[in-house]
Amino acid sequence: MKRARLLAEHGQSVWLDAISRRLLAKGTLAHYIDELAVTGLTSNPSILSHAIAGSTDYDERIADAVARGVHDPEAVVYELAHWDLAEAAGLFAPVYERTDGVDGYVSIEVPPQYAHDTQATLSWARELRSRFAEPNVLVKVPGTPEGLPAISELIASGIGVNVTLLFSVEHYTAAAEAYLEGIERRSSAGLSLVVPSVASVFVSRWDSAVDPLVPRELQGRTGLAIMRRIYAAYQALLASERFSRLAGQGARAQRLLWASTSTKNPELPDTYYLGRLVAPGTIDTVPEGTLLAFDDHGEIEPVLDDDLAGADALLEEVASAGVDLAGLGDVLQEQGAHAFSADWTTLLDTVARRVKG
Numbered sequence: 001m002k003r004a005r006l007l008a009e010h011g012q013s014v015w016l017d018a019i020s021r022r023l024l025a026k027g028t029l030a031h032y033i034d035e036l037a038v039t040g041l042t043s044n045p046s047i048l049s050h051a052i053a054g055s056t057d058y059d060e061r062i063a064d065a066v067a068r069g070v071h072d073p074e075a076v077v078y079e080l081a082h083w084d085l086a087e088a089a090g091l092f093a094p095v096y097e098r099t100d101g102v103d104g105y106v107s108i109e110v111p112p113q114y115a116h117d118t119q120a121t122l123s124w125a126r127e128l129r130s131r132f133a134e135p136n137v138l139v140k141v142p143g144t145p146e147g148l149p150a151i152s153e154l155i156a157s158g159i160g161v162n163v164t165l166l167f168s169v170e171h172y173t174a175a176a177e178a179y180l181e182g183i184e185r186r187s188s189a190g191l192s193l194v195v196p197s198v199a200s201v202f203v204s205r206w207d208s209a210v211d212p213l214v215p216r217e218l219q220g221r222t223g224l225a226i227m228r229r230i231y232a233a234y235q236a237l238l239a240s241e242r243f244s245r246l247a248g249q250g251a252r253a254q255r256l257l258w259a260s261t262s263t264k265n266p267e268l269p270d271t272y273y274l275g276r277l278v279a280p281g282t283i284d285t286v287p288e289g290t291l292l293a294f295d296d297h298g299e300i301e302p303v304l305d306d307d308l309a310g311a312d313a314l315l316e317e318v319a320s321a322g323v324d325l326a327g328l329g330d331v332l333q334e335q336g337a338h339a340f341s342a343d344w345t346t347l348l349d350t351v352a353r354r355v356k357g
Contacts, residue, residue, distance in 0.1 A: 004036040004295040010302075011280030013103050015040035017259070018288045019084050020051035021058060030091055036295055039095045041088050041106045042162065042200075042259070042285045043081070044140065045344040052080055053350035062354050073352040074111065081108055082131055089134035096136040101196060102252070107162040108132075109140035112340035115165075121150040129159050138162040138196060142337055143175045151175065155182025160196035164259070165336045167202050168329030172230045172256075175199045176237055179254040183246055193251035198283060201230055202260035203273050205332050211265065214321045220268050222318050224276055224303055226325075227258065228311035231279060231304045257283040262290045271298040279304045 007014050016029070016038050023029045032038040052058050058080050065076045089106045096104030108128055114120040125139040139154065141147050142165040154161050155178070163175040179197050186193055206223035214222075234256045237243055243253070261273040261284055269275075271294045274286055278300050286294070319325055 002036055002295055003298050004038075004291060006298075006300055007274075007278060007284065007294075008037040008039075010278050010300065012278050013039045013255075013283040014291070015042055015105075015257070015283055015285040016288065016291065017042050017261075017285040018047055019043045019081075019088060019106075020055070021084060022051075022055070023288075024084060024087050024091075025057075029088060032291070033091060033095070036291060038291070039099075039103045040092060040283065040285075041085075042140075042257075043085065043107060044109050044164070045112050045340040045347065048077065048081055049343040049347035049350075051084070052077065053347050059354060062351065066355055066357075071355055073348040073355060076351050076355060077347060078128070078131075085137065086132060086134060089132065089136050092136055093134070101135070101194065102255075105136045105138050105160070105162075105196065105198075106134075107138045107140045109164065109340075112142070112337060112344050115142045115144050115337040115341070116146045118146045118150050121147055122153055125150065125154055125159060125161075126157075138198065140164045140200075142333075143171050143178075143199075144333065144337065148174055148178045151178040152181040152185070155179055155195050155197060156185040158186070158191070158195055162198050162200055162257070163254075164200045165202065165333050165340075166199055167206065167332045167336075168226065168326065169229050169233050170326070171329060171333065172199055172201055173233055173237075176234075176254055180242065180246070183251050187246065187249055187251075193246060193249050196252070197254040198257040199254055200257045200259040200285070201227065202332070202336065203227055203258055203277065204260045204262060204264050205336070206328075208264045209328060209332060210318060210323055213323050214318055218314070218318055218321065220265055220272070221314055222323075222325075223273070225311040225314045225318075227277060228304060228306060228308060229315075231256065231282075232308050253281070255281065255283055257285055259285050261285070262287045275299050275301050276303045278302045 085106045092104040110124040138160045140162040143163045203223045210222040211219040258277045263272045
């Protein structure tokens, strides 16, 4: 058996954190679906920038857009993203149908410069979702304070959401609350409660930020400890009377997704996070290189069911070393939004030059 398939054997979904014309044209994504049990796909501004600005694969499509009178770089970028993601959604359609809409999704993100603008986020999310005929498309919305009201509104209107840029327990619980509020509004209106959503929690960036500040014996451990806390919060929500009542009316859980699972520290194994963040019902979205590394030599060593007290004790040690974990979570969210915005600007500038010829 392929090692990557072991994750599915443990009840976890593996999504590919990548999209490009190369993956589609060469049949690579189809191969990953068939052979490595990949069941979904995520994209973000950085991924789109790498795919489009970093290759000439889209030049013919850009020229076609210009010939049709489309000159706005952002409009061109979203045409290109739609081209790739609609095709990917088609490849995942059998997964979506087989799982009755639990799995098999692709994601497209609202422009990152609106991470702190509720109304612009709402407008863009509705517009982006309307462009896809495929049912298995989620709109990515950042879980910032301004993004949360938009998430509730989108869920209430029946639009599936991938809540991104979550780092802390507080971020996760706020995203879960936004989802539940949207579902409860649908319940009050007598509407179907089946609206897909995932909460994407970023892992490795914690260790990148904390490791330079703590003793060696604590390095590479903060991210996993925080994920353990988040997983406990997720389990508590699923067991709550509030969710049980909604589930009785047909609601489904907002799935927990582990993001940023490639290893940044060269002293750690390249499959360090992927092999440890394994739990039934959760999703791990992984870059192509990490997926292939795990299939080659990855091992499953779950930590999410470990004693919660151990994770709490570790985080107390980190705090004792002078790290403000609560504050750092917010800093990481803001840094992530800024990084996505910078990559988006780079992409738009590149496409603008190509549009001008």
